[in-house]
Amino acid sequence: MSAEKMLSVKDLHVYYGQIHAIKGIDFEVEQNEIVTLIGANGAGKTTILHTISGLIPAKEGEIKFCGNNLTAMAAHNVTKLGLSHVPEGRHVFSEMTVLENLEMGAYTRKDRSKISEDLDFIFTRLPRLKERRKQNAGTLSGGEQQMLAIGRAYMAKPKMMLLDEPTMGLSPLLVGEIFEIIKLVNQMGVTILLVEQNAKLALEISNRAYVLETGRMVMNGLSKDLLNDERVKDAYLGG
Amino acid sequence: MDIFILQLINGLSLGSIYALVALGYSMVYGIVKLINFAHGDIIMVSCFTMYTAMEIAGLPLLVSIPLTLILTAVLGIIIEKLAYDRLISKGVERISLLITAIGVSIFLQSTFQLIFKADSLRYQAFLPSKTISLFGIEPSLKSVVTIIVSLVLMLALTLFVKLTKVGKAMRAASEDASAAKLMGINTSNVVAFTFAIGSLLAAVAGILYFESYPRIEPYMGGMLGLKAFVAAVIGGIGSIPGAMAGGLILGVAEAMTVSIGLSSYSDAVVFGILIIMLVLKPSGLFGKNIREKV
Numbered sequence: 001m002s003a004e005k006m007l008s009v010k011d012l013h014v015y016y017g018q019i020h021a022i023k024g025i026d027f028e029v030e031q032n033e034i035v036t037l038i039g040a041n042g043a044g045k046t047t048i049l050h051t052i053s054g055l056i057p058a059k060e061g062e063i064k065f066c067g068n069n070l071t072a073m074a075a076h077n078v079t080k081l082g083l084s085h086v087p088e089g090r091h092v093f094s095e096m097t098v099l100e101n102l103e104m105g106a107y108t109r110k111d112r113s114k115i116s117e118d119l120d121f122i123f124t125r126l127p128r129l130k131e132r133r134k135q136n137a138g139t140l141s142g143g144e145q146q147m148l149a150i151g152r153a154y155m156a157k158p159k160m161m162l163l164d165e166p167t168m169g170l171s172p173l174l175v176g177e178i179f180e181i182i183k184l185v186n187q188m189g190v191t192i193l194l195v196e197q198n199a200k201l202a203l204e205i206s207n208r209a210y211v212l213e214t215g216r217m218v219m220n221g222l223s224k225d226l227l228n229d230e231r232v233k234d235a236y237l238g239g
Numbered sequence: 240m241d242i243f244i245l246q247l248i249n250g251l252s253l254g255s256i257y258a259l260v261a262l263g264y265s266m267v268y269g270i271v272k273l274i275n276f277a278h279g280d281i282i283m284v285s286c287f288t289m290y291t292a293m294e295i296a297g298l299p300l301l302v303s304i305p306l307t308l309i310l311t312a313v314l315g316i317i318i319e320k321l322a323y324d325r326l327i328s329k330g331v332e333r334i335s336l337l338i339t340a341i342g343v344s345i346f347l348q349s350t351f352q353l354i355f356k357a358d359s360l361r362y363q364a365f366l367p368s369k370t371i372s373l374f375g376i377e378p379s380l381k382s383v384v385t386i387i388v389s390l391v392l393m394l395a396l397t398l399f400v401k402l403t404k405v406g407k408a409m410r411a412a413s414e415d416a417s418a419a420k421l422m423g424i425n426t427s428n429v430v431a432f433t434f435a436i437g438s439l440l441a442a443v444a445g446i447l448y449f450e451s452y453p454r455i456e457p458y459m460g461g462m463l464g465l466k467a468f469v470a471a472v473i474g475g476i477g478s479i480p481g482a483m484a485g486g487l488i489l490g491v492a493e494a495m496t497v498s499i500g501l502s503s504y505s506d507a508v509v510f511g512i513l514i515i516m517l518v519l520k521p522s523g524l525f526g527k528n529i530r531e532k533v
Contacts (some may be wrong), residue, residue, distance in 0.1 A: 055417055079423035091418040093411050104411050107404070108423035156423065 005064075006031045006160055006191050007052070007083075012061035014044075014051050021047045023215040024061070029160070029193055034186050036194040036202040036223065038236055039212035045195040046088055048212075049162045052193075053085040054078040066159060080108045084153035088164040088195075090145045092152070094138030098129055101137050101148055105155030115155070122151045125184065143174035150181055160191040167198055179205055199236040203227045211236075241376050246498040247491060252382035252451075254490020255389030259444035260467030261474065261482035262396065263437025269413040269477035270430055271327050273336040277318065277343035278441060279464015285311040285442035286455045287351055290362055300365050308442050315438025318343055319431045328427060344460075351457040359456035366450050385447045392443060393483050396436070400479060409433060413477065462506075469513045475526025484524055488512070 007029040014022035022044050029035045037045045050056045052063055054075035063070040068081055079085075084105075093101050102122065106115045123130035126147050132140060137148055146166055153161055163182065167175040179201055186192050196202035203209055203223040211219040211232065219226070226232045260282060267275050288310050292303035322343050326336055366384060370377040400406035412419040412429045419426055448463065449455060470489045474481025489509055496505045516523065 053421060055420065074425075075417075075420035076423045076425045079421060085421045087418065087421065091415055091421075093414050093418065095414050096407070096410060100407055103404075104407060104419075104422045104424075107408065152422070 005029070006033075006066060007193065008062075008064045009048075009052070010062045010064075012048070012051065012063065013059040014047055014056065015059050016047070016056075021215055022051070025212070025215070025217045027210050027217060027220065029191060031159075031191055032186070032189065033208060034182070034192040034194060034206040036196060036199075036206040036209045037212055038196070038199045038202060038209060038232075040235075042214070043212040044215045045212055046164055049085060049087075049164050049193070049195060052078075053083065053162060055085075076108075079156060082157070082159035083162070084156045084158035084160070085162040086149045086153045086164060086166060088168065090142075090149040092137040092140075092145050092148050095136060097134055098137055098140070098148055099133040101152050102129075102133075102155050105152035106157075108156060114157070118155055118157065122154060126151060126181070143170050143177065146170065146174075146178055147181060150178075150185065154185060154188075154190070158190055160193065161185060163192060163194045163196075165195060165197060167196065167201075175201065199232075200227070200238075203232075203237075242498070244376050245378055246494050248376075248378040248382050248386070249498075250491030250494030251487060252385040252490070253494060254470075254487035255386050255393075256444045256448050256463075256486070257467045257470045257489050258483045258486025259389055259392065259440045259447075260464065261470040261486045262393075262479065263441050264468050264471040265474070265476050265478060265482040266409070266413075266433050266437055267430075268471070269479075270409065270416070270426075270433055271323070271336070272333055273323065273327075273340060274468070274476075275434075275437075276337070276340040276464070276468075277347060278437065279460035279462075279467070280344050280347040281311060281315065281438050281441040281460070282445035282448070282463055283351065283455070283457060283460035284314060284347060285438075285445035286362065286449050286459070287355060287457075288442075289446055289449075290360060290455060293363065293365075294360075304446065307446065308439055311442035311445075312435040312439040315434040316431050319434040324427060324431070327430065348457050348460075355457065357457065359454045359459075362449050362453040362455050364450045364453045381447075381450050385450070388443065388447060392440060396440075397479065405429075405432065466509055469509060473513060473516045473523055475523025477527075478523065478525035481523055481525030 005028045009025060009027050012022055012025050037048065039045050051058050052070065054070065054073050058071050065081060065083055070078055093104060102119060109115055128144055129148055129151060137145060140148060150166065167178050170178065175198065182192060183205060194202055194206060203226055206223045209220065209223045209226050210217050263278050264275060267273055285307055288307045289303055292298045292306055322339050323336060326339060366381050369380055371380050371383060400409060408419065408424045408429050411422065412424060412426045416426050466489060467486065470485035471482045473488060474485025489512065492508050492512060493505045496508045
């Protein structure tokens with residue numbers, strides 16, 4: 001419980017109307033880590049990410065990020081602190097161009113020269129986005145939209161990125177490509193909290209993992225240990 | 240043929256006023272999915288402000304116009320912050336927003352009736368009632384000024400939304416409010432700003448409209464507001480070019496109906512077009528297919 005934890009969540013409770021979706025969870029993410037949350041559909045993974053980024057309110061508990069209390073903070077202020085959220089289903093602005101989407105990612109920044117450097121970086125690493133920068137994001141393929149969603153979050157120059165199901169609905173080839181991009185983002189100094197259906201890949205890429213079942217954390221540990229854990233194998237890795 | 244062109248100009252003049260008002264409905268709907276039924280009354284407020292500035296306070300025209308525009312835009316922000324902001328951030332049902340809008344409308348009408356009484360007031364037009372020569376036809380100066388001012392404003396709005404950072408934030412919030420928040424956009428401020436722009440355009444529309452129809456009373460916003468709303472729906476509510484096109488179509492249709500001698504049917508034509516549109520293409524001319532957001 002030292003002070004240098006980048007993100008710490010303590011005794012978090014979240015309700016959806018009458019439904020007690022998150023029932024008192026604790027977890028932490030340290031700087032430069034990749035941490036993954038695994039769990040079945042409806043376990044509460046997306047709810048946790050939405051609560052951290054301020055899209056839904058917490059009922060009880062505390063969320064701290066780099067010394068700031070996020071618990072009752074509005075979503076747009078959370079983003080300003082350096083925490084970017086890539087939502088499930090990508091949510092690119094489909095009626096806006098690829099370039100405009102990336103500009104929206106940098107909405108809170110004022111350092112114009114650094115913004116264009118970061119834009120160049122994204123276009124160098126993701127040349128398909130560069131080719132299509134004048135096209136509306138809605139015309140991109142699913143994989144390209146996911147790249148754009150991650151690139152857009154990167155444009156905020158975040159300290160930490162929350163990634164929600166980044167490979168959902170993508171072909172195996174693209175899944176590999178997206179995971180390479182996630183690793184690259186992490187190498188650029190961005191701490192990552194990853195929610196992923198593909199538990200095997202998520203455990204392979206991450207340092208640590210938490211296992212979530214119906215709103216409670218039931219296990220946690222180093223990802224390489226969880227990969228060999230019989231219970232995790234049975235429940236999430238297809239035996 | 241000249242008569243036809245003359246009527247077309249009259250129609251475009253009326254239509255560009257509908258378009259300016261329709262933009263306010265459409266932009267607000269695009270972001271918060273609220274049909275702001277108090278928007279028509281904003282026109283009424285702008286006219287009474289103009290009347291007060293010119294006739295009661297005796298201010299010169301070049302002071303009265305900017306003053307009216309600013310006060311009306313500020314009123315738009317105040318209404319949004321007092322009446323809608325908390326409801327929107329709580330994520331209430333749309334029907335609650337709609338009922339609130341009707342409440343705001345009744346409040347504005349009653350307040351102005353209390354202050355200015357129910358009798359209509361004469362309003363001194365500032366543009367002379369004369370015609371000008373234009374390629375061999377003689378449209379009224381008022382129509383031509385109305386069309387030019389409206390077109391300039393619509394062009395400015397289009398460029399603003401397309402090119403500026405705030406304009407892009409408006410488009411982003413309109414398309415996906417949650418994603419816009421995740422970009423660090425304060426959507427609550429974007430909504431207030433949208434109300435300000437919508438009210439400003441309604442004020443311009445009000446000032447121009449009552450150049451040609453210079454009688455004002457507290458309930459005058461109703462029909463004008465309703466027709467502009469119809470224009471927004473015909474164009475595809477939520478769409479900026481749609482509101483412009485819808486307004487112009489209605490204006491021209493109304494003027495043409497009058498010109499063939501069926502002026503008592505002009506309202507029927509307006510609402511008839513709405514019914515036909517709702518049957519053939521309910522999402523409107525420029526409307527997108529309605530897509531459920533997760």
